[in-house]
Amino acid sequence: xxxxxxxxxxxxxxxxxxxxxxxxxxxxxxxxxxxxxxxxxxxxxxxxxxxxxxxxxxxxxxxxxxxxxxxxxxxxxxxxxxxxxxxxxxxxxxxxxxxxxxxxxxxxxxxxxxxxxxxxxxxxxxxxxxxxxxxxxxxxxxxxxxxxxxxxxxxxxxxxxxxxxxxxxxxxxxxxxxxxxxxxxxxxxxxxxxxxxxxxxxxxxxxxxxxxxxxxxxxxxxxxxxxxxxxxxxxxxxxxxxxxxxxxxxxxxxxxxxxxxxxxxxxxxxxxxxxxxxxxxxxxxxxxxxxxxxxxxxxxxxxxxxxxxxxxxxxxxxxxxxxxxxxxxxxxxxxxxxxxxxxxxxxxxxxxxxxxxxxxxxxxxxxxxxxxxxxxxxxxxxxxxxxxxxxxxxxxxxxxxxxxxxxxxxxxxxxxxxxxxxxxxxxxxxxxxxxxxxxxxxxxxxxxxxxxxxxxxxxxxxxxxxxxxxxxxxxxxxxxxxxxxxxxxx
Ligand SMILES: Cc1ncc(COP(=O)(O)O)c(C=O)c1O
Numbered sequence: 172x173x174x175x176x177x178x179x180x181x182x183x184x185x186x187x188x189x190x191x192x193x194x195x196x197x198x199x200x201x202x203x204x205x206x207x208x209x210x211x212x213x214x215x216x217x218x219x220x221x222x223x224x225x226x227x228x229x230x231x232x233x234x235x236x237x238x239x240x241x242x243x244x245x246x247x248x249x250x251x252x253x254x255x256x257x258x259x260x261x262x263x264x265x266x267x268x269x270x271x272x273x274x275x276x277x278x279x280x281x282x283x284x285x286x287x288x289x290x291x292x293x294x295x296x297x298x299x300x301x302x303x304x305x306x307x308x309x310x311x312x313x314x315x316x317x318x319x320x321x322x323x324x325x326x327x328x329x330x331x332x333x334x335x336x337x338x339x340x341x342x343x344x345x346x347x348x349x350x351x352x353x354x355x356x357x358x359x360x361x362x363x364x365x366x367x368x369x370x371x372x373x374x375x376x377x378x379x380x381x382x383x384x385x386x387x388x389x390x391x392x393x394x395x396x397x398x399x400x401x402x403x404x405x406x407x408x409x410x411x412x413x414x415x416x417x418x419x420x421x422x423x424x425x426x427x428x429x430x431x432x433x434x435x436x437x438x439x440x441x442x443x444x445x446x447x448x449x450x451x452x453x454x455x456x457x458x459x460x461x462x463x464x465x466x467x468x469x470x471x472x473x474x475x476x477x478x479x480x481x482x483x484x485x486x487x488x489x490x491x492x493x494x495x496x497x498x499x500x501x502x503x504x505x506x507x508x509x510x511x512x513x514x515x516x517x518x519x520x521x522x523x524x525x526x527x528x529x530x531x532x533x534x535x536x537x538x539x540x541x542x543x544x545x546x547x548x549x550x551x552x553x554x555x556x557x558x559x560x561x562x563x564x565x566x567x568x569x570x571x572x573x574x575x576x577x578x579x580x581x582x583x584x585x586x587x588x589x590x591x592x593x594x595x596x597x598x599x600x601x602x603x604x605x606x607x608x609x610x611x612x613x614x615x616x617x618x619x620x621x622x623x624x625x626x627x628x629x630x631x632x633x634x635x636x637x638x639x640x641x642x643x644x645x646x647x648x649x650x651x652x653x654x655x656x657x658x659x660x661x
Pocket of ligand 1: 367368393395443471500502503508513
């Protein structure tokens with residue numbers, strides 16, 4: 172497709188052979204700069220790869236590589252066969268406050284490649300995206316009523332500096348809920364409100380890990396935990412998981428070295444990303460490891476409320492008496508991620524240190540939303556919402572399983588679909604999951620690559636398919652498209 176833009180575009184792409192920078196990199200950077208500087212406008216069509224390659228006097232491959240990268244990062248959007256366009260919402264816009272946009276346009280753009288995939292994908296609600304709850308099912312009217320009520324009634328005390336541990340009524344409401352539904356041992360006095368589990372894990376790093384310490388993480392595991400736990404200069408030690416959860420025998424062997432293994436990060440209720448829950452013997456072995464090694468366990472209980480095959484399993488934290496477990500929870504999956512409310516249950520011996528670190532980080536979380544959330548829980552709306560959502564997610568999960576068996580059965584193997592808001596799958600041998608993710612992005616689908624969850628060299632290739640955020644019709648349609656993408660790749 173020839174477009175009138177290509178002569179102007181050529182002026183923006185001074186591609187130089189032998190400059191030391193690969194051609195695809197030069198094309199990528201030139202196009203990205205042109206988009207960020209608004210020389211290429213949102214929605215504008217860019218030339219077909221063949222046309223641009225011809226006009227630049229290069230082969231098509233570097234142009235294709237550059238386009239794929241820009242599509243993947245959200246600067247371009249398009250459909251195979253109907254052209255490629257400058258995206259209407261740029262990834263950088265999502266990262267920039269509107270008032271600051273004029274200033275930051277002149278400032279160097281943030282390095283998108285350095286950001287986590289979830290941040291790069293901010294605002295893109297596309298089928299298969301992991302970590303998305305059913306935002307269309309949220310009880311907006313009730314929430315709005317509570318927000319309005321508390322906004323009107325804010326006292327000067329509520330508008331001033333708050334308690335770094337969080338608002339008392341919210342801490343009490345969460346502690347009560349956790350005791351009843353998660354078999355957690357806790358009092359409100361041990362519960363610290365923070366801005367989501369990411370902040371909770373960041374605090375764990377600050378309090379527990381000094382430079383040179385070692386921390387065990389599940390392999391494969393949650394990339395967000397890697398970035399948070401690595402911030403203080405500790406060494407991340409990947410420990411394999413099997414059907415029972417983290418391999419405690421391997422953990423014990425890896426703990427025997429000179430440098431102390433200070434902590435282990437685990438997702439016992441629903442292993443991220445593979446989906447199984449930690450078996451009872453494994454839980455006991457892990458607790459014994461922590462006691463014997465004088466180490467901490469960081470339990471991330473991020474989406475344990477949703478189990479489809481049996482009742483939700485109790486938390487690991489509730490199984491021990493020695494105060495070795497730091498329990499991390501979040502409202503990101505059970506309500507919505509933009510709320511940014513998570514919490515930690517901290518053993519008494521660590522309480523003062525955690526509160527001091529939390530205060531040093533960002534003082535405290537916004538009081539208004541803590542008050543709203545406290546009422547939402549205390550008035551019973553939270554438990555009602557959870558109960559209703561279990562049915563919604565079950566139907567969405569079943570639509571995904573049905574679609575996968577009809578459209579992708581020869582291409583994907585399902586690992587576990589017992590719980591949570593996503594399923595993990597593996598691809599047939601030799602298939603490159605990052606490549607599938609790039610191709611899926613062209614079709615406006617956002618699966619995640621399983622291989623990105625590994626820290627070590629040996630990686631399984633597969634796809635993580637989120638089903639929480641999309642209705643059955645969209646999920647079914649998405650599985651059909653995914654099947655086409657996977658077959659076309661053979
Ligand atoms: C393993 C795991 N922990 C925690 C979270 C939630 O993070 P946050 O509470 O920071 O939104 C997620 C969401 O994707 C997750 O997958």
